[in-house]
Amino acid sequence: MDLLKKWSENYIEAGCDEVGRGCLCRPVVAAAVILDENFEQNLVNDSKKLSFKTRMDLDSYIKDNVKSFAIAELPPSFIDEHNILNASIHAMHRALDKLSIRPEFILVDGNKFHPYNFIPHQCVIKGDSKFLSIAAASILAKNYRDKLMIDLHEEHPEYGWNTNFGYATKKHQEALIKHGITKYHRQSFRLKYD
Numbered sequence: 001m002d003l004l005k006k007w008s009e010n011y012i013e014a015g016c017d018e019v020g021r022g023c024l025c026r027p028v029v030a031a032a033v034i035l036d037e038n039f040e041q042n043l044v045n046d047s048k049k050l051s052f053k054t055r056m057d058l059d060s061y062i063k064d065n066v067k068s069f070a071i072a073e074l075p076p077s078f079i080d081e082h083n084i085l086n087a088s089i090h091a092m093h094r095a096l097d098k099l100s101i102r103p104e105f106i107l108v109d110g111n112k113f114h115p116y117n118f119i120p121h122q123c124v125i126k127g128d129s130k131f132l133s134i135a136a137a138s139i140l141a142k143n144y145r146d147k148l149m150i151d152l153h154e155e156h157p158e159y160g161w162n163t164n165f166g167y168a169t170k171k172h173q174e175a176l177i178k179h180g181i182t183k184y185h186r187q188s189f190r191l192k193y194d
Contacts, residue, residue, distance in 0.1 A: 003045065003132040005035060007107055007122055014068075014103035015133025016092040019047070019141040021084050023166035024176075025159075025185040026148060027073035028084065030091035031141035033133045034068040034101055041065070046128040047138040052146070059143045062136045069136075070098035071144050080188040089114050095137075109134045156182055 006013055018030040044062070047055055063069055072094035079087040092108065093116050106113075106121035109128045113121055124130055128138040146165050153162035158179055160171040181187075 011105035017109040017138040031137040032095040047142040
């Protein structure tokens with residue numbers, strides 16, 4: 001099924017998504033995208049359904065062929081202080097702040113969002129597999145965060161961040177048991193180790 005370009009034809013729409021909510025370390029990252037009317041790319045889909053190579057190949061195409069895009073991140077300290085849901089929403093707000101065009105309507109992946117600058121919004125469950133702007137945002141956010149984790153892997157190879165990207169895989173959990181947490185880990189995320 002082709003992804004939808006618009007919720008409504010009457011507004012300048014921004015699609016928003018975030019990545020890293022379930023990670024144990026590093027930031028939560030959000031992106032916002034305003035599509036061009038002529039944007040055509042049938043490979044764009046929910047970032048979780050795409051291979052690493054396909055996502056990276058789409059990165060430049062999306063950035064070069066949309067009206068506006070922005071990416072924002074919030075560190076573990078913010079997540080620990082405000083909780084991951086609020087941090088995710090705030091990261092989306094920050095991405096919206098950075099757009100070069102002010103949207104008139106916001107499409108959000110998921111079922112929770114806080115009002116933003118009196119602009120109407122619509123939450124869409126699994127929106128990254130339904131709307132092109134949200135899918136494009138999901139790709140940009142995931143690529144950005146994955147690159148952060150790959151770069152950081154050189155500093156702490158024992159955690160396997162170049163393959164698990166900070167998620168709670170068996171290797172990551174075993175490394176936490178053996179080596180403890182780093183300054184990059186979220187202090188508020190607790191795991192029960194057997």
